[in-house]
Amino acid sequence: MAAPPGCFVGWQPLLLLAVLVVLQGQQLRADFGLPTAVMGGNLVVRDANGINGVLNAMDRAFRRFNPTGQTDRLMQASAVISQIALNVTELGRSVAGSVIKAASDRSTPVDELFAKLQEKYGRMSRYLDSEVQNAIETLNKSIGSAQSLSLKNALNSVAAAVRQITNSTADVGSVIARIHETTSGNTIFKAVDKASIPADLTTSLSRALSNTKDQLTGLSRTIEGMLKNIGTTNAFLARFDQTRQATEKNIVGNQQGVKAFIDGEKDTTVKRYTNTRNAIIADISNAVGKLNVFGTNQTLLALYDKHSEEYTKIYYYLFNRNESDIQNISSAFDAIGHNMEKIVVDSTRSVNSEICYNKYSGQVINTFPGYQNGVVNCMTREKNRLGRITDVMDRMLQLILSTSQDLANNVASCTVWNGFDKSETVYRQAEACLHTNINEMAKFGSIIGRELDLVQTLGDVEVAASRYRLYDCVAARNNEALATIYVLNKDIDGCVSEPGLQRDVLGGGEKGGDEDTEDPYEAGASTTEEPVYDEYLMEVFSNSSSFGDDVDKIM
Known part of the structure; x- marks a missing residue:
């Protein structure tokens, strides 16, 4: 006889319950991400998205500047700065995207999940801490250490912020891993276990992400200012060259x-x-x-x-x-x-x-x-x-x-x-x-x-x-x-900061090959001459509102 509608017969309710319990238990035991339901989770996602927004703006900014027609030195500087911006943008997007993905991940084991995050952080840290130094050295030669130092400081600030994210993420990962260990024998990953994640940890991670966003904003402004200055400098040098x-x-x-x-x-x-x-x-x-x-x-x-x-x-x-x-x-x-x-x-x-x-x-x-x-x-x-x-x-x-x-x-x-x-x-x-x-x-x-x-x-x-x-x-x-x-x-x-690079007033430090063209001043050992600043006496772009290029030789 058929059972009435809505009723289970015999063993069916028990079997269904068992299946649900098994499925639910396996699903929840695999839920090792950082659900937005956890206190501070929404902030983490919001701040990670904020990083993406800053990086998108930086990407648009450096792509607006066209180095065509610039002097070789300035064109080289523009290319180096743009490449730094591109690299930071790509690495930063990778970090932000990984954080957002991790916040909703429901399938990756906890160790693997956080290992992937740390890999992304580590890649960006390596670039900021060491790989970018060659580019900074190139800028030193192209536009002087004053402006390259400001860029270096901005990059260092971003690197410090990434280290802060790394540490905060590691703390959150450790807590989730411990919760998983204590509940691995249970069939249900209870809500109370998720609440066991201290709010200050997710808040700390959120603050680290927010700080990174701020530092990237500062870097973006520095890069945009440098590229603007280079363009302005090149325009001035064109006018200067006409006068020259x-x-x-x-x-x-x-x-x-x-x-x-x-x-x-x-x-x-x-x-x-x-x-x-x-x-x-x-x-x-x-x-x-x-x-x-x-x-x-x-x-x-x-x-x-x-x-x-x-x-x-x-x-x-x-x-x-x-x-x-x-x-x-x-x-x-x-x-x-x-x-x-x-x-x-x-x-x-x-x-x-x-x-x-x-x-x-x-x-x-x-x-x-x-x-x-x-x-x-x-x-x-x-x-x-x-x-x-x-x-x-x-x-x-x-x-x-x-x-x-x-x-x-x-x-x-x-x-x-x-x-x-x-x-x-x-x-x-x-x-x-x-x-x-x-x-x-x-x-x-x-x-x-x-x-x-x-x-x-x-x-x-x-x-x-x-x-x-x-x-x-x-x-x-x-x-x-x-x-x-x-x-x-x-x-x-x-603008001029290296007085050691100087030449004699008239000879430019170079004596003529013919005896009849020697400087008559050379006859007197006591002759004193005012120095003439040599080529490449430079500390240019000392702030974002000023511009300049190297001094070849001031009269």
């Missing part, structure tokens, strides 16, 4: 004009020297040629031949030193031109500076015109004084020419005694005149040699003075600009 190029073009253009003037002075002086030499040869040759009037007398003809011999000696003496003298004169002017080029190289390197902070960019850039005008004025002033060298050498050449003219006149004067064949007195006078002038011509070679040597000496002295004046003038302009920038840098926090 204009200044450099002006200085180089002026130098080229001065160089053309120097070459013109060199050509003029060489031409005057050549004309003087040719005039000496022509004057003496003409004078000796006039002595052929004595060719009818054997004795006087012999004296005439001796005059020709002495003239030949003078001719070849001048001929043999002609090339070396012209080379020396040319070298003297070339030394000034080469020195001028070196000044331009040093000056245009000075305008390659990259200065920090938008607040001061106008003042820094406005330094260029005065500096440019100062250097150009130094070169122009020296150009106007180059005539001194030409004049002093020309005066000496005129003296030499007048000496040779006097000799030529004396030689030619013997021809007044052309009546030698009619009078013994006149003959003796002609003979005496010829003997005297032969001796004078023999001495003339030595005299003109010393005078031509003096031309070279005077040229060297004037060239040395010109080089000194130019160095002294440009050194003053450099030091004035240095003082201006130095005062600005005292007001620019962290």
Whole structure:
């Protein structure tokens, strides 16, 4: 007979109950997660979701910045910072996702569940504690330690927060494991057992997650600020580079004009020297040629031949030193031109500076015109004084020419005694005149040699003075600009912080290979020069509202 509806017959109720008990017991014994019903469980899930929200915002932030067009150094920094943000985002999402999943897990054994959580924590901790250090070192080289230090501190704060999560999770895991051990023999995992999880443990885990969210928020702001600063810095450097190029073009253009003037002075002086030499040869040759009037007398003809011999000696003496003298004169002017080029190289390197902070960019850039005008004025002033060298050498050449003219006149004067064949007195006078002038011509070679040597000496002295004046003038302009920038840098926090990286004012620490281009200051051991800040004097981005890049060389 069929049983009434709703009734169980015989053994069926017992069998059903047994099945339910077994199934329920197995299910509950496997319930090793952190149910939201546990006090604080909802907070844990909420704060883990909060971490995801912060990471999503950070991901959007760093993806907004495009490093295209940045300088190599800044582009490298942008790439490193973005990669750090990407790595932290991925690791943080993995941690937050694991916590959320664990809170509702109903099947994973407790040991395995919490081991997986600790694995996620450990992976993020390893990255923050050690693996990220290589990236920080790269940033040190790219943008300076001031900003990379702020990023490092933010990462360290996140790492400390992750360690706090790790410890809090371990505490919760231990308690759940103990509850499981005490109830493993029971068929039902009672609610009272779940309540045995102390509220302060889940609250502590919630606080750890919340703190991690806060630290990630700080990291996100730091990263966003750095990327913004890099973009702003790059824009400033583009403007700065335009100013630098204009200044450099002006200085180089002026130098080229001065160089053309120097070459013109060199050509003029060489031409005057050549004309003087040719005039000496022509004057003496003409004078000796006039002595052929004595060719009818054997004795006087012999004296005439001796005059020709002495003239030949003078001719070849001048001929043999002609090339070396012209080379020396040319070298003297070339030394000034080469020195001028070196000044331009040093000056245009000075305008390659990259200065920090938008607040001061106008003042820094406005330094260029005065500096440019100062250097150009130094070169122009020296150009106007180059005539001194030409004049002093020309005066000496005129003296030499007048000496040779006097000799030529004396030689030619013997021809007044052309009546030698009619009078013994006149003959003796002609003979005496010829003997005297032969001796004078023999001495003339030595005299003109010393005078031509003096031309070279005077040229060297004037060239040395010109080089000194130019160095002294440009050194003053450099030091004035240095003082201006130095005062600005005292007001620019962290922009210049390594005074050990300095160079000499003009040479940039690099000596020219040619002796004629050495800094005349080197002659004095007591010379004191203001230092010029070398390339890469940097501590940039010292806070999120400022920007800058490395200083190549402040004037």
